[in-house]
Amino acid sequence: MHQLKASGKSPSPTGSFIAGMSWRDYAPLFLFAFLVKLFLIPSYRSTDFEVHRNWLAITHNLPSAKWYYENTSEWTLDYPPFFAWFEWILSHPAQLFDAKMLEIDNLQYASSGTVLFQRLSVMASEMVFFAGALRIVQHVRDRRHRLIFLGIIFWSPGLLFVDHIHFQYNGFLYGIQLFSISAMLQNQPIIGAILFATILNFKHIYLYQAPAYFIYLLRSYCFRADRFSFPNFLLLGAATIGVFTASFGPFIAHIPQIIARLFPFKRGLCHAYWAPNFWALYAFGDRVLIHVARIIGLSAGVETASLTRGLVGDTVFGFLPDIKPVHTLLLTVLSQVPTLWKLWSDPTPARFIDSLILCGFGSFLFGWHVHEKAILLVLIPLSLLVRKSPEYARIFYVLACTGYYSLFPLLFRPAETVIKTITLVAFALFGHHFLAMLHSVHGKSSSDFQVLPWERNYLQGLIPLFLYTELIHPVFLGPDKFQFLPLMLTSIYCSVGILYGWVILYQLGIS
Known part of the structure; x- marks a missing residue:
């Protein structure tokens, strides 16, 4: 059985991989994907494209103290501070493509230069994902299996759909996570923890996976030979807190506002398009019961349309119990x-x-x-x-x-x-x-x-x-x-x- 293996040694991110493969082996994997994504530059863009253009404008024009208060556009900044700084960095080369994209009141602006820059910025940042995938596959000895493994990780149709057509920046975040996982496999828990804390401060959706990191680091690093290691616990805590301090420290006076932006619990249970999960089946079951009730002459007391709009506080069920956060x-x-x-x-x-x-x-x-x-x-x-x-x-x-x-x-x-x-x-x-x-x-x-x-x-x-x-x-x-x-x-x-x-x-x- 093939296993992902851990060792006490930490190879360089690409060293041992390149020792077994040349650039000719894996460069075509990256170049083919890059050419496909170039072809997709003029394709459909969702409202997320305008979201990120607006964030470029906010971070470029305003002092950081005002970033999480600006609301000229409905697409307000609602990602953690590291991502805000990422947008600030991108805003500087953006000027070379079209400075008008950086005007806060220039809503829905999508010139050819703006589209080109934002698409290319996604592709460039995704190089982190490719590097992370290289790091993961470097232990595979068989050349053919290594290439297949790399292709399965990197050629993700999901990232192609979401990042390069719909428009988001997920690739580089998953790249950081791949480096974090690799650090865990290589018995480098502090590095793994720092990298995971970093992506948490880019995009808080990774909180979903935080319990696994917490339990694993606590049990494998802070407990040695069934004894609690207080020095290790302090080191791990200091490393993690250090990342959050670097992220939220400059915004210390504005943390309540940031938290309100990051966690808008007033939204409904289901999004406008039901994510394919348990609640989709729950909502569907309720709709079926509502229609059955109408057939037999009972009143459900709620419109079935209220389950589909994804609006603030708008998830009310007819027969099944209402669900709260x-x-x-x-x-x-x-x-x-x-x-x-x-x-x-x-x-x-x-x-x-x-x-x-x-x-x-x-x-x-x-x-x-x-x-x-x-x-x-x-x-x-x-x-x-x-x-x-x-x-x-x-x-x-x-x-x-x-x-x-x-x-x-x-x-x-x-x-x-x-x-x-x-x-x-x-x-x-x-x-x-x-x-x-x-x-x-x-x-x-x-x-x-x-x-x-x-x-x-x-x-x-x-x-x-x-x-x-x-x-x-x-x-x-x-x-x-x-x-x-x-x-x-x-x-x-x-x-x-x-x-x-x-x-x-x-x-x-x-x-």
Whole structure:
């Protein structure tokens, strides 16, 4: 069985990798991806494009004390301070492309220079992700397996959809996390903790995975030979607090305002497009009960449309109990307890990665106002385990196909329909082929990697779902009639596959 291995030695980020491979081996992987992303520069952009343009303008023109108060645009700054400083850094070269993009009141500005700069900035920052992937795969001895492993991690359709079409900056953050995970595998807990604290101060969604880091670091570093090491605890605490001090220290007088921006709990339980999680099935069940009640002459006391708008405080159920943030927190914690307990009992690097994935997964399934894009918190770390066993490779394949398909509603124009379809079909075909190669029986053409019959049938069910939501519904019913139906069908169908994947992963992760 292939394992991610830990050692007492710490190789350089690329040293031992390059010793086994030349630039000719892995450069094509990066260059091909780069050319594809160049081709996507003029593609669809979501409102997140304007969000980041506005943040460039805010950080460039205002003193830092005013960054988290500026509200000329509805897209106010609501990421932690490190990301604000990242935008401030980007704002300086942005002037060379089009200085008008840095005007705060120049809302919805999207000149060709602005588009080019913002797209290129995503590509440039994603080099951190590629470097992190190189760091992860450097221990793999077999050249062919190393290239396949690198491709599976780096060629993520999810990052292509979310970062390079929809528009966000996720790649470099996952790159930092890959370096953090690598540090954990190489027995460098302080470096791993510092890097994780760093990404927390770039994007607070990584709080979902914080329990796994906390338990692993506490148990493996602060307890030695079943004795608590107070010096290690102080060192770990000082390193972590140091990162947060560097981030929030300059904003010490404005922390309440920043917290209010970072955690807007007044939003509803479900986003406008239901993330494919437990609450999508819960909301769907309530809608079914409402319609059944109408058929038999009962009053539900709530409009079904109120479940779909994703507005502030707008999630009210007709028959099932209303859900509050505290309920989602309780379910999330309960979903994480078994894997955290197993991690405490067996604090190994392999167990840490399992727990990291399951903590993020539990938060995705049961969290408050979860976005569909958060599935990447599961899929990116899970891609690191495709060599661990055929079972992990199989469930990664099922979850990846389902999770990436669940992102389709983000890209709704006809031109992007072609792009996303080709991308996912290519991933499904080539991904299956290369995962089978990773687990091929030595000296034989057969492989231990096999998708189970019911999993194959489920994935094939994505085809009629696609035909209806992307072709039949818009052509025969139009975009305005039963507008939420395609979104709901996508969410519900993908929820089933994702919940199935969670159950299987839990069985693997705590076995």
